[in-house]
Amino acid sequence: MVETSTQVTTTRLPNGLTIWLKEIHTAPIISHWVWYRVGSRNEIVGKRGISHWVEHMQFKGTPKFPAHVLDKAISRTGGYWNAFTYLDWTAYFETMPADKIDLALELEADRMDKSVFDPQEVEAERNVVISEKEGNDNEPLARLGTAVQKAAFDCHPYRYEVIGELEDLQAISREDLYQHYRTYYVPNNALIAVAGDFKTDDMISRLEGLYAGLQPGVIPTFPVYDEQKLSGERHVEVNGSGETTYLQVVYRTPRAAEDHFFALSVIDSILAGPTSLNMFGGGGISNKTSRLYRALVETELAVAVYGGVQATIDPFLYQITVTLRPQRSPAEVLARLDDEMKRLMDAYVPDAEVQRSIKQAKALFSYGSESIANQAFWLGYAEMFANYEWFQKYLERLEMVTREDILTVARNYLDSSNRVVGVYIPDGNMQ
């Protein structure tokens, strides 16, 4: 296990706020994150996209820190800040010179419950969010991804993109946004992660001072969705402009907390190259000796293939995306891909391939550890879908994956009856 620095400290305030701290004294930098357990998973039809829009509104200011004051104050330090909304969570971070971090601590505590949601700002931001969606929809592959994801679930909110649906973005009101904010932005639904150049005791008392006055809220119970197994292979076709055909195949996968998830990560590495858990830094490792690259690109069926597992609370998707060569048909590419899936299900993967995927994961971890922002990200990330131990034991659990596990997981999850096959057919190249 690559552990580059000192111990991690965790504590919980009486109002339920969880705090994770890791001192790293290699550079005078601190990265501070606030995580909320809310994302598109918590949305209902009519409000799809609301979590992401609330995230945008969190940059519009509080009475104490009006928008332009905030933005200016952070930029003046040379620090950077941003936020992400995902299926299961929303995260805000500031990475700053260590001697300026107070500003970030104060602003996050303040906007946990004091954001204004000015009606005029809400309207302006409606257009910004729709514009962001339009930018995504310009990409053929993004449109295919949206359609495939929708087909992969019948009722679970994972069927919708985080950005939301246009009809809902046009209809969501200021009150809807504000209510969503007040419901989920409460200390007992939040986690603070700080990594960098500080003293743990000082940081804890500082955070206690800022957050102790906030009251816990009542978090809505997550509804039970009767999402059944896929009863057979599903097909989706998207048509649009361009000349390039894409094939996207997604399989329903285990949730991140399950043991099977680790075997699946090894499979991903073997099939399509490793998926990095780094949010910052690190870069990737190419996948040109992966099984699917050799089967599809080296045989001149495709020009590129990528795979990706995502760590989620509920079962989500393992995704394989192929960019076809002109004149090649999705059917012949899929047939070849199926040969590779069959190979995984028919015979044990040689140990050397498993060992290689573990070495790759180790390398990615050590690249990611260079960035303090990434270290702080890791402190909170796994807590959103499992727990920090998941992260700490990640490499260990990969090493425990056996060839029998791989066979079991391949047979259980990578069967064609458990997948959606999506094809983007460009109008310049009708098949």
Next chain:
Amino acid sequence: MALNTLPGADDITRVVLPNGITVLARENPNSPSMVISGYLGCGSQFDPDDKLGLAYFTSLALMRGTEQRDFQTIYHQLESMGASLGFGVSVHNASFAGRSLVEDISLLLEILADCIRHPVFPAEQVERLRAQMLTALAIRAQDTADMASLTFDRILFSKHPYGKPEDGYVETIQNICLEDIAAFHRACYGPSGMVIAGVGALAPARLIQEVERALGDWQNPNQSPIPELPRISPPQDAVRQHVEIPGKFQTDLVLGTLGPKRSSPDYMAAMLGNNILGQFGMMGRIGDVVREKEGLAYYASTSLNCWIEAGSWEVSAGVNPSNVDRALELILAEIRRFVKEPVTREELEDSQANFVGRLPLSMESNAGVANALLNLERFQLGLDYYRRYPEMVAEVTPEMILETARTYLDPERLIVVSAGTSKE
């Protein structure tokens, strides 16, 4: 933040090997890995017009097979150790970037050296690569931001290589034959002008030994000199061009003109001015009116790119097709104000603080430091540049920014390009 955390003459090692390769090294004892990156003087400036993309094609083909390793062997070695290596091309240079755990650095350097010194360009691999490049061009043709930017550069830089895409066009990629690639490699790749930076766990002396072992005996007596390039002059008239791409939900805008070259005395004033105009905080003045006040776009910002021979000063934005005119109007109004009156002292101080504060954060990672070292060499800034940087930033005044803005930005002679689906 303490300035002594920034690279300077006392902790950067710089040596020039007898064959002309410059090595820059800085140790990061906290890191278990190494980044190796650098460049060779064989960019797209050598591309013939009917074979645009040749330099890029050649750089990608380097990793397709060498005298000692075939394609799968190269990548098997890299991927098995969790390392990465890749090549790319700009107008002036072919660049490379690699990283590995420190215990694997010798093999990474050996593969790098093998690829640049002994590529064999296997026909089958080159054709496969060509197909990938042609697909990338088909995807580019559908990308509104790429097409707006490419068209903008073509108009602004006209016949200069800065105006020609490094990845070429479909016809020019089809024109390139195997022998063109081999000949390009023989003529342009050599140790003269090559720069390599290594940052991470390895001590500089060890790194230099490793580089010497891999590349110290490389010679190319026939290496071509850098070609003379055409002069660049500012636009004489306003230009408005639209690139129609059907089926798009958003239109991308790029507008602007020439900016200073990197060595210009105007550089720092222009950079700070640009920050105020379209970067500081939520994309500066332009982001403030286009995104924050009117909600017209998810992004609307400026960029100032200062290269060796000239620069470009541009604004880009992605907007709904029905908002194109309004967004342009707002952006033009900001540019007019920018050349009419000086920025406020407060705005300048904000941006100055931002420049000085963000510098150490940009060098947090090995890759960030390696990039900073390469810039020292590329633009001949001197090893103490980052230590002197705060002073240079502090010297800029609002009047200097106004004068610089007036020198470069003429609101009546801007090149304006949009790409997307027209309203009708």
